[in-house]
Amino acid sequence: KQEVTQIPAALSVPEGENLVLNCSFTDSAIYNLQWFRQDPGKGLTSLLLIQSSQREQTSGRLNASLDKSSGRSTLYIAASQPGDSATYLCAVSEGFQKLVFGTGTRLLVSP
Amino acid sequence: GAVVSQHPSWVICKSGTSVKIECRSLDFQATTMFWYRQFPKQSLMLMATSNEGSKATYEQGVEKDKFLINHASLTLSTLTVTSAHPEDSSFYICSALPVAGGGNEQFFGPGTRLTVL
Numbered sequence: 001k002q003e004v005t006q007i008p009a010a011l012s013v014p015e016g017e018n019l020v021l022n023c024s025f026t027d028s029a030i031y032n033l034q035w036f037r038q039d040p041g042k043g044l045t046s047l048l049l050i051q052s053s054q055r056e057q058t059s060g061r062l063n064a065s066l067d068k069s070s071g072r073s074t075l076y077i078a079a080s081q082p083g084d085s086a087t088y089l090c091a092v093s094e095g096f097q098k099l100v101f102g103t104g105t106r107l108l109v110s111p
Numbered sequence: 112g113a114v115v116s117q118h119p120s121w122v123i124c125k126s127g128t129s130v131k132i133e134c135r136s137l138d139f140q141a142t143t144m145f146w147y148r149q150f151p152k153q154s155l156m157l158m159a160t161s162n163e164g165s166k167a168t169y170e171q172g173v174e175k176d177k178f179l180i181n182h183a184s185l186t187l188s189t190l191t192v193t194s195a196h197p198e199d200s201s202f203y204i205c206s207a208l209p210v211a212g213g214g215n216e217q218f219f220g221p222g223t224r225l226t227v228l
Binding site for chain 1: 206222224
């Protein structure tokens with residue numbers, strides 16, 4: 001059974017810092033991995049999707065890497081801003097469609 | 112593009128009543144939609160996979176007679192929580208997988224918060 005773990009569970013940083021969020025999964029047979037952002041009481045905003053054949057994806061200040069063989073992904077956020085405060089979820093596709101979500105990292109960026 | 116809506120965005124009901132939640136893909140067709148549940152401070156858990164024109168596939172531990180899913184068209188899936196109880200209070204989120212494009216990215220709705228009194 002696929003299990004997805006995210007470390008740290010919570011993170012508090014001052015504005016401007018670069019930071020790394022970690023995601024690990026137990027079964028490397030995945031189709032893709034996605035990073036999402038969730039604001040309190042809201043739905044999900046997709047940030048980056050990495051196909052299993054890819055190593056990384058970039059969007060603005062965000063960079064996500066994928067090492068499928070070791071079951072790991074990292075989300076790098078450059079020059080963090082208070083508006084980045086949210087919960088970040090990673091999810092891996094189990095089979096072609098089913099997504100298994102991680103436990104999430106709650107990020108707080110202080111001005 | 113790829114917008115998914117949910118209705119209602121929040122609902123409060125009395126214990127024992129049934130509640131229907133709609134999930135619509137607004138600008139694309141989806142043969143497959145998914146229903147997730149999220150309890151406070153927890154991650155999303157897949158409840159069931161909804162396939163247009165056929166029966167839904169439920170995850171282990173999810174009661175199919177309690178959570179009725181209907182996917183009658185390529186743009187609409189509904190989740191009905193029957194005889195709701197306080198322990199069913201949760202955030203329900205749907206996602207849709209576009210037919211066109213052949214990709215495997217799901218697009219998520221904004222969620223429905225259910226509170227059962």
